[in-house]
Amino acid sequence: MDKQYAYSVTERFLRYVTVDTQSDPQSTTFPSTEKQKDLARILVQELQQIGIADAELDEHGYVYATIPATSDKKVPVICLCAHMDTAPDCSGKDVKPIVHKNYDGKDIVLPDDPSQVISVKEHPYLAQKTGDDIITASGKTLLGADNKAGVAEIMDAAQYLIQHPEIPHGKIRILFTPDEEVGRGVQHVNMQKLGADFGYTMDGGELGALEDETFSADGVKISIHGVSAHPGSAKGKLVSAIKIAAEILHSLPKDILSPETTEERQGFIHPVRIDGITEKAEIEFIIRDFTTAELEGHEFYLRKIMESAIGRHPGATATFEVKEQYRNMKEVLDKHPEVAANAEEAIRRAGVEPLKKSIRGGTDGSRLSFMGLPCPNIFTGEMALHSKHEYVSVQDMQKAVDVIIQLARVWEERAV
Missing domain, CATH: 3.30.70.360 (Alpha-Beta Plaits)
Incomplete structure (x- = not known):
């Protein structure tokens, strides 16, 4: 990764979280809320602006796009996936993100409701982020890092790869989904249209986390x-x-x-x-x-x-x-060990020690794996999910962008 690169992940993230994309488990429509398409339309426009001409929003609220291959080798097509909706557990309307620069390691009092305190005692990972720039909501809503951090990271990595065609990589497909939080995220994915061999959801938590097992x-x-x-x-x-x-x-x-x-x-x-x-x-x-x-x-x-x-x-x-x-993705991923192995190598190349974990939950990747797209989960930095205490480190997000770039390289290098 170019050390001089001016990451766009933070400004993208701050923009995306202000769009209310909360899904609704009681709805019978798909997507469960039309407002999820508001973000989808923004993403399509931004993808087209960075040079991805085929970016599109379909009738079900999915965003599909392609980063064209720059290698002549026969590289498996990988998919990068993140979900656009936020959880129904906590309001996602009128989110006001706050950047706490050079975090001092102390409890964070959220200004719009001082009774909401992100304490280091309750969130021990936060103690490891002293000196980072921490983004929180203002106290009345969730933040939306789950999973707009992943969305922003994929968008930034896509921009970097488009701007650096000298980096050899295979064809990369982008998939942004609605309704993951209500368990319907990949219900209408057109797998033939997606046309990927393997995938990665960018929907994990702490730095270095790689999850190849779910409930x-x-x-x-x-x-x-x-x-x-x-x-x-x-x-x-x-x-x-x-x-x-x-x-x-x-x-x-x-x-x-x-x-x-x-x-x-x-x-x-x-x-x-x-x-x-x-x-x-x-x-x-x-x-x-x-x-x-x-x-x-x-x-x-x-x-x-x-x-x-x-x-x-x-x-x-x-x-x-x-x-x-959904079913435990490990049943599928154990048959394709190279998928997790390549992600581990990419994380190491980004200067981070891989942290293999099991998810006490599920991702879009759980179902995608059983739909023919083996799909482990990579960290984004999103923490304290589904709550007013949700937070994310800017530096964690930047490292996730680095991992995506390295992942593209690793797949190309290891292709036959």
Whole structure:
């Protein structure tokens, strides 16, 4: 990487986070919110301005673009992917990013709500970033580093590669997706149109992180059917679906199998939504573990809890619906070890020690891997995701740009 290069990643990032792209899990449209296309249109225009003529936005909200090959070798086509939406967990409207230059290592008080403090104790990675330029939101919204840091890094790297055709590399495809945060990010990707052999999502956290393993994930919906009756004459008749739902939730284990009590390779059963009236109630869960067998075990356990609760209420019935969401990408990536190996080498060449990790979650790469595009995840610097305490280091983002440049070189060098 040219040491004199004036990175554009920070100015791009500061611009992108001000565009509200929050996705909506309750929407039935695709993308789930039209406003995600507002950023997509900006990205297409900027890609065309830097010289990528085929940049386009399709009807589903995907941005496709090509960095043409500069090598005559037969280099596998790689895809660089990031998602444009932000999480529904916290507002992404009217984001006001703040750059804390030469961070002093102390807790960061967010000015628009001083009760929001990014503390070093709660965010130990922040302590490692003393001297960096740290970007946060102002206290009333999330920042949007997840995943606009990745978007900005891909855009900056694309600009660099276009400006430096002397760097030998194969054809590189760019894919920006909507709706990753609601689990639908690659639902309508045209894989034939994408035309890539291998991919990388830029959606990881701390500097050097390379993630080639994710949770396997299912969604479960329990629908409880009670018996409605006038409360004045309900004795022996009324069966409340709401109360049965409450019993199911109360029966969940308190010390295990929940996000708040698990870590590392431990899975969980997590209720994410409840809705109901006396006659009918629904509970939606996400089920997570690193193996499909453990996933099925958690679902069996949850089904038994449901059946026990229903059995205590004659007249009530329930259904248990399982929907596959994604599977552990490692099942695919282990068959293509060169994909992660090339990323490790690229990270080292960027002057960073690779940090192999497993994701307690998923990325677009989880599903892309099973759609024929083996796709591990590379760091972006985004931290404290889905919260008002979200932050990112400018220097981490710049290193991620360096990694992308080196990745293009490594694939070309190792091509037959």
